[in-house]
Amino acid sequence: MRRVPSVNTIPEIKVRSLLHALGFRFRLHRKDLPGKPDIVLSKHSAVIFVHGCFWHRHPGCLKATTPATNQNYWRPKFKRTVKRDLENQRQLRTSGWNVIIVWECELRDLDILADRLQKEILTPAVLYQQETECIRLAAEDPKIFRQKEAGWRNQGSGLERRQCERK
Numbered sequence: 001m002r003r004v005p006s007v008n009t010i011p012e013i014k015v016r017s018l019l020h021a022l023g024f025r026f027r028l029h030r031k032d033l034p035g036k037p038d039i040v041l042s043k044h045s046a047v048i049f050v051h052g053c054f055w056h057r058h059p060g061c062l063k064a065t066t067p068a069t070n071q072n073y074w075r076p077k078f079k080r081t082v083k084r085d086l087e088n089q090r091q092l093r094t095s096g097w098n099v100i101i102v103w104e105c106e107l108r109d110l111d112i113l114a115d116r117l118q119k120e121i122l123t124p125a126v127l128y129q130q131e132t133e134c135i136r137l138a139a140e141d142p143k144i145f146r147q148k149e150a151g152w153r154n155q156g157s158g159l160e161r162r163q164c165e166r167k
Contacts (some may be wrong), residue, residue, distance in 0.1 A: 011104045012038050012050040018114055019048075024121065033097075035088030046098040046121050049085070053104045057082050061105050 007029055016039060019026060027040045037047035053063035057078050067074050089099045100120050106113050 007038075009050070009052070011052065011102075011107055014107050014110070015039065015048065015050050015102050015113075015117075018110055019117065022114060022118060034091040035085070037092070037099075041121060044098070044121050045096060046100060047092055048100045048102060048117075049089075050102045051085070051104065055081060056085060056103075058103045058105065061103065063105060 016026070016028075019039065019041075024041055025043070027042065029036045029038065030040045033040065033047065035049070038050045039048040041047070051058065053061040054065070055078075058064045066078070089101075092099050098120065100117065102113065102117070106116075
């Protein structure tokens with residue numbers, strides 16, 4: 001595993017090339033953000049993680065297999081990775097970042113990926129599904145969005161969390 005690179009991987013370089021061709025400018029691996037996102041688009045308050053399907057356990061992907069040997073080692077390792085990913089994403093979203101995950105297998109069709117990235121980067125309000133919590137981030141709309149468990153509202157200086165009223 002020492003040979004598996006953590007930065008400047010081929011999928012990451014493809015996504016960076018695609019973003020650059022679309023006219024986006026970005027920073028790489030900002031250490032001051034949780035999880036050191038692969039790509040940071042500060043202007044759009046968006047971060048992109050380029051995940052390998054095997055290491056980050058892409059649900060339903062054929063590349064997300066578990067090795068047959070030494071499963072007592074691999075299962076906890078994968079579980080820790082997924083847990084760490086979810087925690088980093090939660091921290092970033094709580095801080096107001098739009099978190100975008102690009103899976104390695106999505107790089108097969110760059111046209112579809114380009115459309116998705118443009119839409120997700122440029123859309124000001126995005127609905128996220130996190131474990132049991134639906135959170136609506138609305139940076140431009142002062143309305144209060146009611147969701148099942150939690151909600152967000154814009155208070156001028158930034159997004160603030162509050163308990164949603166139950167209907």
